[in-house]
Amino acid sequence: SIKAKVLVYAQHGQPESVLKCISHELPSSPQGSDVLVQTIASPVNPSDINQIQGVYPSKPDKTTAFGTSEPVAPCGNEGLFKVLAVGNKVTSLKAGDWCIPSNVNFGTWRSHALTDESSLLKISKTITEEQAATISVNPSSAYQMLTMFEDLKPGDWFIQNGGNSQVGRAAIQIGKKLGLQSISIVRNRDNLQELVDELTALGATKVITEEDNASREFGKTIAEWTKGSPIKLALNCVGGENCSNMARKLGKDATLVSYGAMSMKPVMIPTQLFIFKNLTAKGFWITANVTRVPGSKENTLKAVQKMMEDGDLVDVKVTHVPVSADGSEEEVFKAFETALTNSKQGKQLVRF
Ligand code: NDP
Incomplete structure (x- = not known):
């Protein structure tokens, strides 16, 4: 035995x-x-x-x-x-x-x-x-969040906080594979440039800090990057002010998907985003999707594993x-x- x-x-x-x-x-x-x-x-x-x-x-x-x-x-x-x-x-x-x-x-x-x-x-x-x-939790969650909420087309933008999390890193890579452009918000740190370089190497289009995300001025830089193309999806890993500021970056008819609460602060969305931008705010839980969306686990594993095999999702x-x-x-x-x-x-x- x-x-x-x-x-x-x-x-x-x-x-x-x-x-x-x-x-x-x-x-x-x-x-x-x-x-x-x-x-x-x-x-x-x-x-x-x-x-x-x-x-x-x-x-x-x-x-x-x-x-x-x-x-x-x-x-x-x-x-x-x-x-x-x-x-x-x-x-x-x-x-x-x-x-x-x-x-x-x-x-x-x-x-x-x-x-x-x-x-x-x-x-x-x-x-x-x-x-x-x-494979079953983080990359699978990133894949589902990028594919189940908005019908994103190559060239479309999404934004996420917790950009350095495992989910965030997977979203960057899967997003790139799907032809999407991304803005990842990370916490500031001494060796910020190192992290920016690392995430950029994974396929991040842009990496910004929480301070950039909070700055009204910085909004202009983002508008220059996106050339007026509306950001259609936000993935929220953090909550709190970080999330409110991220939601402000979204275009009309966009979706904010909350999947984590790393700051332990609630999600607060400015009301005008709902009224004037027709924002949709939803939650995501991969555990529930196993039964809520039959076949989703198997299909997601298959897609994610293929990306890993092809080298689109690195170790x-x-x-x-x-x-x-x-x-x-x-x-x-x-x-x-x-x-x-x-x-x-x-x-x-x-x-x-
Ligand atoms: P990791 O341990 O890989 O990363 C955690 C991330 O959270 C780090 O990037 C860290 O930033 C960031 N972070 C921690 N505290 C704060 C804070 N106070 N403010 C801002 N950022 C913070 O985590 P995972 O990728 O494994 O998971 C991330 C989150 O997603 C968790 O909350 C997890 O429960 C959730 N999750 C939810 C799923 C679902 O189905 N709903 C599925 C999978 C994950 P830094 O790099 O600066 O340290």
Whole structure:
């Protein structure tokens, strides 16, 4: 049998105080439609943390299946697994294949899992481990937001804040592939030019700071860039003043899509934008789209994977936190603890 380690919580709270790593035995020869997988890599996403804190609407069920006396919930929603063995009824996967969870709340912060074939999606090895481990949330969200709200045509402009986020970086690249022009708003920093160069190399048309975004004067520069062509779509990762100022850049009949609230401030839209510009403001949640728009997950994964294969979407910038799948509970715990601690310094990927 295999000694699997899994990060769980019994009560909601700050991850550092409620998380623990427990181990449980899994059979090395799965039966029927069961699949035994080993984790290759699992990221720490903002929503994983919100889920543990108890402020995220979708959460995993608590269970005693890991052998605990009180019910616990497994952490992590996204990750890449390698198939170790399959039951005799399994048809879509075989040993050695890569796969990702077919739905959220899988509990990906673990070394191994035994699960029904239906809860896994095979993913071909034509992209990197980093890309496969992070394909379902960030690049997929960027793709859906750029394609589901406005019928954008090559040459059209969109604007986004959180331009340096993983979603933002994916939107820049996917936007470029779709022939779109983009304005990305980022937070100012000492080495701003370095970031501007990096995002420009990814395909950003223009990168501006929050101060530029807040300046009325700067509006003229943007009008020169767009040559009067209306900005049709805004992707809001941040909220607060940043979002209000971004909304002011939109043209008539545009859509503001909110998907994140990194500033923890509400979205405030000047009323005149609704009245005189016929602004539409909507929310986006990829988790809900899995059922709200049937087939969207599969179609999006296909499109995004193709862009990765073609080199249009380059490897995500991640920090690896290595740990052995055979490591002790303490070692596995430590890896996720480190990843959580550093999660504000760029995307962390725990690699088994
Ligand atoms: P990352 O960890 O890659 O990036 C976070 C970004 O937020 C960084 O660019 C950071 O800027 C910026 N940021 C943090 N705090 C602030 C602040 N106070 N003001 C302005 N910017 C800030 O995140 P992800 O790309 O993984 O996710 C980004 C957001 O999108 C999260 O809120 C996440 O929950 C959400 N999301 C939502 C989805 C949905 O379906 N609704 C799907 C996917 C993600 P800096 O570079 O300056 O540090």
